[in-house]
Amino acid sequence: MLSIAEKELLQKEDPYWFEELFYRDLESWFSSDIACCDECYDDYLACWPHAYAADKAAFQCSSIDLECFYSGSRLRAYYTKEQFDKYICLISCPRCGNELKYNIWPYSLPFNAIENFESKINEISEIAKKTPFLLLENYFAREVYDAILNISKETEKKLLSASLFRARESSSLKSEEISEFDFPPNSVVSEGRYNHAGMPVLYLASDPKTCYHEMRGVPCTIAELNLLEKIKILDLTDTYDSHQDYSDLLSTLVYSALMSAKQDNTGWHRPKYVFSRFVGDCANSAGFDAIKYPSTRGGEDSFNIVIINSSLSISKHSKLIDIVKYGEHDNTAVTNG
Ligand SMILES: [Zn+2]
Incomplete structure (x- = not known):
């Protein structure tokens, strides 16, 4: 230089x-x-x-x-x-x-990123690695919690008109009944992006292909569902239209390593999920039923919805539209009708 x-x-x-x-x-x-x-x-x-x-x-x-x-x-x-x-x-x-x-x-990020955010990422990552239960000691984590409480007050429940898709590994499926796609038993639930180990949530996707990618390409059976209940969604995909007052904060989180870092799925140590699980807890405590977030594995515009309200069983609150198999014959989808 x-x-x-x-x-x-x-x-x-x-x-x-x-x-x-x-x-x-x-x-x-x-x-x-x-x-x-x-x-x-x-x-x-x-x-x-x-x-x-x-x-x-x-x-x-x-x-x-x-x-x-x-x-x-x-x-x-x-x-x-x-x-x-x-x-x-x-x-x-x-x-x-x-x-x-x-x-x-x-290039500019398509929102006003929170100031000095990269140093906040480092602070949070340190806590996530050492003492994850103490995240609320961090002033920025506290700000996120308060923001989510406020967002919840301004967010109405709504009915989703589009279908959602829920995948299961084909080899572990006993039947193609809708109950097979519902919340799994606590004993088999490992830590995920928005859930703690042993605490089931339902991960749904916008389309079968995104489901398949989120399943890391294992042969899977995918249920197409219509949710029949109105639900309250923390929307991290379209933050400006959904939660305008907090749009910059939410977009900053979603674009950042705190919420969108890829985590490999092996082993128990998953520090990259600590902050998104923290956001999951904030949303749950604030009364949200679900979180909508962009897929890190699907294509442009694909998204996931995770149902965090465990009383929203899909066997009771949704209609099964179709069952599709993925990844068994050269990754082509087979529809059962
Ligand atoms: Zn440079």
Whole structure:
């Protein structure tokens, strides 16, 4: 990296004002600042895993190499390519401070992220690893709890008109009765994104394919259901329309590693689920019946709904529409009718 003296020298040699012209073109081309560079790309996605696929993969599409940026920008009118390569050292990545070398990602998260959120992620991750039951000692966790209580007061129960899908591993299914798809017995429930071990919830998805991906591709039997009861949903997929006052907070959580980090499903140690389980507890205590959240494994617009109110048995409160098998013959779906 350039020393301050070297940078000043380079600025003196600069015939125009490289930094100003660079940012002017970046702004007019992408309307956003640089989210990350090659150096900090992995770290950016570790903090904001949902940004990778969300919003029609806008983040991935924003990648541009500096040569293309030069050829497409008005900088060409002022600098030769050699001069561009020389003066680019004057621009450093706003995220990690390193000089830009090959690629940049001009991208802004599609909401106003909570200030200094990345340091909050670190604080919460430390507690999650060491003393998960003490999360409420953390001021930010407390803020999230209070927000969810307030959101609950403003949220009405509603009837879902679209079908939802619930998968079971085909090999463990005794029949295709609706009761087979209901809350599992406590004794077989391991820790999940929104539930503690031994405390059953119902994970449902927006479509069979998302169910199948959430089941990590094991052959599964999927029930298509219509919920017949009105339910109160904490909606983490469409936060602006559903919970406008807290939309930035909820979106920040959902895009971040706190709620959307991928967790491999082996073993008992699942620290990446601690904060989402905490949110599950907050929602449960605030009177929500379910949480709707984007799938980390399905495609664009796919979502999951987890029913956290254990009195909402699907045998009693929903209608079975269809049964579909997935993953048994080259991953094609077979409908039983
Ligand atoms: Zn960087």
